[in-house]
Amino acid sequence: MKKKVIIPAGLLTAVLAVGGLLYFTHTHPLEKADAAPTPPAVPIVAGTVAQHDVPIYLTGVGTVIAYNTDVVRAQIQGQIISINFTEGQTVHAGDLLAQIDPRPYQALIDQYTGNLERDQAQLINAQANLTRYTTLGAKGWATPQLLETQKAQVGELQAAIKADQALIDAAKVQLSYTRLTSPIDGVVGIRQIDVGNIISPSNTNGLVVVTQLDPISLIFTLPETNLPQIEQQQQTTKTPLTVLAYTQDDTTLLDQGVLGLVNNEILQTTGSIQLKANFPNKSRRLWPGQLVNARLLLNTRHNGLTVPAAVVQQGTKGPYAYVVNPDNTVAIRSIKVAQISDGQALIDSGLEANEQVVVDGQYKLQPGAHVKMLHGKAAQEAAAQDALQAPIP
Numbered sequence: 001m002k003k004k005v006i007i008p009a010g011l012l013t014a015v016l017a018v019g020g021l022l023y024f025t026h027t028h029p030l031e032k033a034d035a036a037p038t039p040p041a042v043p044i045v046a047g048t049v050a051q052h053d054v055p056i057y058l059t060g061v062g063t064v065i066a067y068n069t070d071v072v073r074a075q076i077q078g079q080i081i082s083i084n085f086t087e088g089q090t091v092h093a094g095d096l097l098a099q100i101d102p103r104p105y106q107a108l109i110d111q112y113t114g115n116l117e118r119d120q121a122q123l124i125n126a127q128a129n130l131t132r133y134t135t136l137g138a139k140g141w142a143t144p145q146l147l148e149t150q151k152a153q154v155g156e157l158q159a160a161i162k163a164d165q166a167l168i169d170a171a172k173v174q175l176s177y178t179r180l181t182s183p184i185d186g187v188v189g190i191r192q193i194d195v196g197n198i199i200s201p202s203n204t205n206g207l208v209v210v211t212q213l214d215p216i217s218l219i220f221t222l223p224e225t226n227l228p229q230i231e232q233q234q235q236t237t238k239t240p241l242t243v244l245a246y247t248q249d250d251t252t253l254l255d256q257g258v259l260g261l262v263n264n265e266i267l268q269t270t271g272s273i274q275l276k277a278n279f280p281n282k283s284r285r286l287w288p289g290q291l292v293n294a295r296l297l298l299n300t301r302h303n304g305l306t307v308p309a310a311v312v313q314q315g316t317k318g319p320y321a322y323v324v325n326p327d328n329t330v331a332i333r334s335i336k337v338a339q340i341s342d343g344q345a346l347i348d349s350g351l352e353a354n355e356q357v358v359v360d361g362q363y364k365l366q367p368g369a370h371v372k373m374l375h376g377k378a379a380q381e382a383a384a385q386d387a388l389q390a391p392i393p
Helices: 009-027 103-138 144-176 224-237 376-389
Strands: 042-048 050-072 078-083 096-100 179-181 186-188 208-223 242-246 253-267 272-279 291-308 313-315 318-324 330-334 336-341 344-349 356-360 371-374
Touching: 042 318, 050 186, 050 224, 050 242, 050 272, 050 336, 050 344, 103 144, 208 224, 208 253, 208 291, 224 253, 224 272, 224 291, 242 272, 272 291, 291 336, 291 356, 318 336
Parallel strands: 042 371
Antiparallel strands: 042 356, 050 208, 050 291, 078 096, 096 179, 186 208, 208 272, 242 253, 242 291, 253 272, 291 344, 313 318, 318 330, 318 356, 336 344
């Protein structure tokens, strides 16, 4: 006879429970096991959209030119007997720069002065004779011919005296030319002739060049499309427009002046207009021939919106910026930029005052990404690291 296997009811229940659990786990995995992990927040440096008055500039490149430049040349021929300046010295109008030997011209003056005194003495004698002949003629003791001859002699001597005086005056002018003086206030350049050499009007290089440095001028160009704006602003303000002169890297302000001239023609080859500005140049930071950047102050936008220039990114559809939402996510916002100057971008549209925008770290972002804003030293270190890791555009 076969024996029956008896399984206790409690053991059977436990086996069924374990099997059911394994089946459920196999067919219904836990949701947490399949859920993707939340990406970490991207560290960024943020800034705030500021609102204040912003100057609007038209920027061009120009060359500094001297307000006045004079070549000191001789008007007579003679030997240089002294040089009375040092190269690079500041001089004033009328200062003696060099002396030509004056003796030949002083001798002429002495000669003409002697002739004048001789003719004056002869004139006195002739006038005395004329007086006597006139008295005798009234009594019938002198002929009319004698009187006429004496009058002619007096007139001749008077004319000779005038000629003598003219020669003296001309000789004095020639003598004054022996002093080579500065015609303007300015700075002397390199001496072109030495003591002991003969100088004459035919010497093209002259003695030295004197250049006036204060005030000084700047000629710069702007696109011809800016001309209507400039003319409109000049008619509106009725005062000269302000011009700022900066170094070529736009980091240092050299001087502030005023617009003096808009040239009377457009350069057809470049499609630009020439403008001339004048600067006081008291500190002499502008030098003739220097290449500088010129900023023409057109007007001032009141309550303009500005952000750091690094906020502005360039895309296929134009400039844009990353805006930080209240929930610390970012979104792309198309913007319109009016100008970028001194590290600040003036925004025409696309941003609102006091909004948070991403200043650094944009290359790691995607729309909707969570961000963590860095401050202080951490922001500086992140900016430096991003500058090294950012992709080359």
